[in-house]
Amino acid sequence: MNTTKTRRGAAPDAPQKASAFSMVRTALSQTSGLTFAALIIMVIYFSFMEPGKFNTISNFDLLAQNLSILIVLSVGATFVIATSGIDLSIPAAVVLGEVFATKALGWFTVGEGTAVDVTDSETKLSYILVALLAALAAGLIVGVLNGVIIAYMHVPPLLATLGTLGSGLGAANLLQDGTNTGTSALSPVTSGEMIPGLSNIILIAALTVIVGWVALRLSVFGRYTLAIGSNEEAARRVGIKVERHLIKVYVLAALASSFGGFLSVSYFGTTALSGHTTDNMQAITAVALGGTSVFGGVATMLGTLMGALIPSLLKNGFIIMGVGAYWQDVAIGFVLVLTVWFDQMRRKARTKQ
Amino acid sequence: MKRAEVPALAAHGLEKKYGQVRALRGVSFEAYPGEVTALVGDNGAGKSTLVKCLAGAIRPDCGRIMVKGRPVSMTGPVQATKHGIETVYQDLALASDLDAAANVFLGREIRRLRVLHDHKEMRRRTAASFAELGVGLVQDMRVPVSSFSGGQRQSVAIARAAMWAKHVIIMDEPTAALGVIQTEKVLQLVDRVRSRGLAVVFISHNLPQVIEVADRIEVMRLGARTARFRRGEVDVERLIAAVSGAYSNEADVPNGEVTA
Structure with a gap:
């Protein structure tokens, strides 16, 4: 009689689901725990199947180097996805x-020329710093x-960043x-x-993860990010300036991306106008696999790190075992869908309480 | 109905028009410290418009709002908070993925090194406050509030308001979505908040419940106050009559709008 509206997350009289599922639910609620377990199992499995090939320092080192830039991008993407947004404009x-x-x-x-043409031994710190600032300006x-x-x-973020993705890539091609x-001037940064x-590039990626973790877990910025992703209206009502915060989050993500671009020039010695087109999908996959909820409010930086590792480990392991590398794409596609599906079920289970 | 005490929160002659619709027609309202003042009225009577004005969510076209006898200007919810008024919204307004302490301190974090939050300290203070208010949950301080029941979440929302309110807590239908036992618990909490000396403004459609918890009842109809009762002065039938316009004991009823 006194309640006519059904409110999201406020139906306390709904019957509790039998607790048979509760343990499964608890396990699912710790997606990053599952991700970590999957990671460990994969490493053990590949090491066991191909001893002396997969589990070598040089293999891991190469893997980590190849992943470092993706990890930097994914750290930024974690914040965006934590607000229930998405950033397709990473490339x-x-x-x-x-x-x-x-x-x-x-x-x-x-x-005769410019700093673009210097060798890595002739380069100067000032060149590198100015290049870094320019990249961050982008x-x-x-x-x-x-x-x-x-x-x-x-x-909506999907379309907004789809727009800036197209315009940004177009602008880069125009420029x-x-x-x-090609340039070797920046290579000392990563080599x-x-x-x-x-390797410096691994060190840089590791530091980025740590900074991202502190920002997400320990800072007021991270807390506001999660609060907005969880309930934007609640955040607004306690006086959080939601619009301004969202701008900060998208700036942070784009800064991480452009820093990734800086690292990429340094590492590969050239710009790559068409070499990053799937970076956005890879980063989003890493974040979602890691257990950050695409519905916002829940995020884990260590999960993102693991989520970035899994596809490459899988591919690497498949290649070493002689399984077609394309199976990795098939497998990751399935795993990604499953992860998000679990997340959705978990949310439903929660709000039904 | 004159009394010596200064109302914690008072409104005089508030008017608010939405296009041709006069949502508030010079409504007045008072809430006193240490009392639960219930605000009742039918749908469209202007309750929520009045509450939004008092909570700073909208600005009245004219009229005065006074806190502790001093006129204040409310330009937003943050201003209301500064004047010591906290609002518990109907839809809870908790960030359900965060834990209780994060919600209680949301927007008012205890900081370390300017940019970090001191979650341990916030959790400690929240637990202390919950214990003082008789809200259980102290053992559940680490889980997101989404795993709480509706009643528990409402308790968190009320406890948060009680922690920060200096003068007034406005509760918009705090028990509307709750079951019987949870409603009882929330009403006990309302009682404890009142005994702290805060003025509680309690909006509800549930007239028997209003009669049970309220020290005073103010009835709104067609954007104006049409009746006031003290505890024990009114039964459900009389209250229904007041809500429907069949009864009034107010002088400042708009002309011709209410049949006495």
């Missing part, structure tokens, strides 16, 4: 980061655009006349070993 921010970084190197005149532009379009113009620029035995 645009990456490529623009690459282009801006190499353009900035072009500002320095060195002998990220700032993409991020502010995404944020304003989503938070103030209320365009480059469609051709890539050296500041800690002996550990």
Whole structure:
């Protein structure tokens, strides 16, 4: 008589589901725990099947190097997805980061040419720093655009970032006349070993994960991000400036992407105008596999790290075992759908209580 | 109905128009410290508009809102909070993926090094406050509030309001979605909040419940206050009469709008 509306998450009189499922539910609710278990099982399995090939330091080192840039992108994407948003514009921010970084190197005149043409032994810290700032500036532009379009113009994130993805890649091609620029000027950033035995690029990725973890778990910024993803209206009512925060989140993600672009130029020695087109999908896969909810409010940085490792480990293991590498794509596709399905069931189970 | 005490929260002559619709027609309202003031009225009487004005969610076209006898301007929910008014919304307004302490301190985090939050301390204070208010849940401080029952979540929302309110808590249908036992628990909590000396504004459609918990009842009809009762002065039938417009004991009823 006194309640006419059904409210999301507030139907306390609904009968409790039999607790037969409760243990399964608890297991599902710790998706990152499952992810971790899957990771360990895979490593043990491949190591057992192909001893001396899979479980070698050089194999792991190579894997980690190849994954480092994806991990940096995925750290940023974790925050966006935690707000229940999505960022498809990652490739645009990456490529623009690459282009801006190499353009900035072009500002320095060195002998006959510019800093673009210097060898890795001739490069200077100032070149590297300016290139880094330029790359981050690209990220700032993409991020502010995404944020304003989503938070103030209320365009759904999927379409907003699809738009900036297209425009950003187009702009990068215009700036480059469609051709890539090669440079060795930035290679000391990723090729050296500041800690002996550990490639710089792996170190940088590890530091990014740690910073991301602190920002997500321990900072007020991370808490607001989760609160907005969980219940935007609740966040607004306690005085959180939701629009401004969303802009910050998209800027953070785009900065991570453009930093990834900077690392990519450094590592591969060239811009790659068409080399990052699936980076967005890979990052989103990593985040979702790791247990961050695509419905927002729940996020785990360590899960993202594991989610980034799984597809490559699988592919690597398959290749070493001689199984067709394309099976990895098939397998990951299934696993991704299952993960999100579990997440959805878990949410339903919760709100039914 | 004059009394010496200064109302914790008072509204005088609030008007609010939505296009041609006069949602509030000079409504007045008072809530006193240490009392539960129930606000009742039929759908469309203007209750929620009045509450939104008091909570700072909308601005009245004219009229005054006073906290502890001082006129205040409410330009947003944050202003209301600054004036010591907390609102428990009907739809709870908790971030369900966060735990109780994170919700209680949401937007008011205890910080370390400016950018980090001190979750341990927030959890400690939340537990202490819950214990003081008789809200259980202290053993569940680490789980997201989405795993709580509706009543438990409502308790978290009320406890949060009680922790931060200096003068007034406004509760918009706090028991509407709850079962019998949970409703009882929430009403006990309302009682404890009142005994802390806060003014509680209690909006409900459930007239027997209103008569049970309220120290005073203010009845709204067609955007104005049409009747006021003290505890024990009214039964359900009389209250229904007041709500439907068949009874009034107010002088400032709009002309011709209410048949006495």
